[in-house]
Amino acid sequence: EPEVTQTPSHQVTQMGQEVILRCVPISNHLYFYWYRQILGQKVEFLVSFYNNEISEKSEIFDDQFSVERPDGSNFTLKIRSTKLEDSAMYFCASVKREGVEQFFGPGTRLTVL
Amino acid sequence: GESVGLHLPTLSVQEGDNSIINCAYSNSASDYFIWYKQESGKGPQFIIDIRSNMDKRQGQRVTVLLNKTVKHLSLQIAATQPGDSAVYFCAETALGATSGSRLTFGEGTQLTVNP
Numbered sequence: 351e352p353e354v355t356q357t358p359s360h361q362v363t364q365m366g367q368e369v370i371l372r373c374v375p376i377s378n379h380l381y382f383y384w385y386r387q388i389l390g391q392k393v394e395f396l397v398s399f400y401n402n403e404i405s406e407k408s409e410i411f412d413d414q415f416s417v418e419r420p421d422g423s424n425f426t427l428k429i430r431s432t433k434l435e436d437s438a439m440y441f442c443a444s445v446k447r448e449g450v451e452q453f454f455g456p457g458t459r460l461t462v463l
Numbered sequence: 464g465e466s467v468g469l470h471l472p473t474l475s476v477q478e479g480d481n482s483i484i485n486c487a488y489s490n491s492a493s494d495y496f497i498w499y500k501q502e503s504g505k506g507p508q509f510i511i512d513i514r515s516n517m518d519k520r521q522g523q524r525v526t527v528l529l530n531k532t533v534k535h536l537s538l539q540i541a542a543t544q545p546g547d548s549a550v551y552f553c554a555e556t557a558l559g560a561t562s563g564s565r566l567t568f569g570e571g572t573q574l575t576v577n578p
Contacts, residue, residue, distance in 0.1 A: 354506075383565070390471070393507060393552065395565040406565055441506050450495060450558060452566060454506035 352376045354455035362461045373425045373442030381445040386438040432462045473573045482540040486553030486569045493555035501550045
């Protein structure tokens with residue numbers, strides 16, 4: 351069964367460093383999302399992406415964040431200058447054309463020291 | 464003082480019992496609701512969904528009930544098993560909005576099934 355994959359599973363970085371989190375959505379899906387979950391808290395929407403552009407973003411998704419679909423398979427989230435409060439699980443999700451169910455990846459745990 | 468992080472509601476049941484997990488939502492415009500299961504260290508996993516034109520939907524061992532009047536959603540798990548132990552989140556969205564609408568997640572409930 352196809353699934354969303356994410357790499358790395360765990361990323362440790364120093365405050366102020368740039369990180370890139372990678373996702374490979376399910377191959378025939380057209381809508382892509384990033385969510386984050388701070389430890390012990392609920393999942394929060396960051397950004398949605400369709401047709402090579404951002405369709406919606408939350409207040410969390412400020413100028414430090416960017417997303418890209420550099421090729422036909424990868425979907426990336428970049429944090430330019432990480433802060434301690436960026437430490438969280440980051441989940442990628444995708445939806446197929448005409449679909450509604452969002453399929454989530456296993457997540458990347460980002461730890462900012 | 465102010466607590467850091469949230470303390471999840473918890474539900475502890477015996478194996479074989481039925482479980483009911485509740486969720487309140489706030490957006491009257493939401494027309495699609497989903498229950499997700501999240502095991503430790505993993506991403507949310509789809510369990511069951513319901514559209515606002517329904518008030519009940521059944522799956523395998525799970526039933527979702529929707530009460531739009533009071534903006535309440537519940538998940539019933541029949542004959543709960545130890546493998547059902549996880550955090551359960553409800554999520555809502557407005558499909559009538561832009562394509563690929565965001566999901567808004569609820570607070571989550573920690574279900575523990577005792578053998």
